[in-house]
Amino acid sequence: MLGWLCVTLGVAFSSALIPVVSVEVFVLGLAAAQPTLHWFALGLVVAVGQLAGKSIFYLAARGSIKLPKKLHDKLHARLHRERPPSARRERWHARTEWLRTKLDALRDRCHRHPHWMTGTYGVSSIVGLPPFMATTVLAGLVRMPLSTFLAAGLAGRMIRFSALAAAPAVFSGWLHF
Template sequence: MRELLSLLAIGFTSALFPLVNIEAYISVRAAVSGVGPVWLLSLAAALGQMVGKYLWYRLGASSLGWGWVRRKIDKPSQRARLELWRRRTDSRPFLAGCLVFVSAVVGLPPFAVLSVVAGQLGMHLALFLGVGLAGRWLRFAAILGGVGWLEHLGVL
């Protein structure tokens, strides 16, 4: 139980502070103490990450009310660009979800940046959280599975 809580906490911390690398943490943790239940451990790390990414999402959503951001957005060209991307996100939730999923799994575009942009565009929160969680869960399971495979080969 303590192991799951620590993964949750490290996941949350790494979501807020990119210098804390959850991928390195789970890789080293798995190499040192064994992989363990991959799906459960990766879910704990993904849940922690998504709580942190939710805060970035809320920051993005609230940032449009900040004075210096509002001054930038009040320019007609910037307002038109924001509205264009909002319409694209609203009218194509499947594609928006795919972008979130790819970012959550691969990291391109960076998931922290995408979290802020998703908030600014008003992406449906349940879509963002659900697809982001699935992507992060798969990412961390692949890392843990890769370490387990290397252990099985005798490399580690």
């Protein structure tokens, strides 16, 4: 039992870092295959693993984690290389400028209404809409307090994954549309 919980922690952590890994499918499969695992323990382990992984994105967006110098230099060298102008690059620059403006407006709104961001992040941690990865990064950008980030995220993720682990037969039917 402890072995499965350790594997689950690793899968949850990796799915937080690499979004193509589906911890939901893993939880459904594990809960169906190992009925002796308690649904609450499974939900708690997945929530802790998810928050541990997402905290890296949160701290990076907040500016608390810096890229290693080698990666930072490569990124900036690629961004600041002289390139001949192209229409495609100009369109892309215009699109990203629009996005940057929208993100700045959203960040200002989150600063003015911090409870709105906490509510959005909490709902996202349970439902997944807006995407949990996006709200994690946004929480870091607007400098949501770490305690609020961890409390809301852990509670929401526990609800989500405990429900999945408690009723794998109900939720597994959704996967066969």
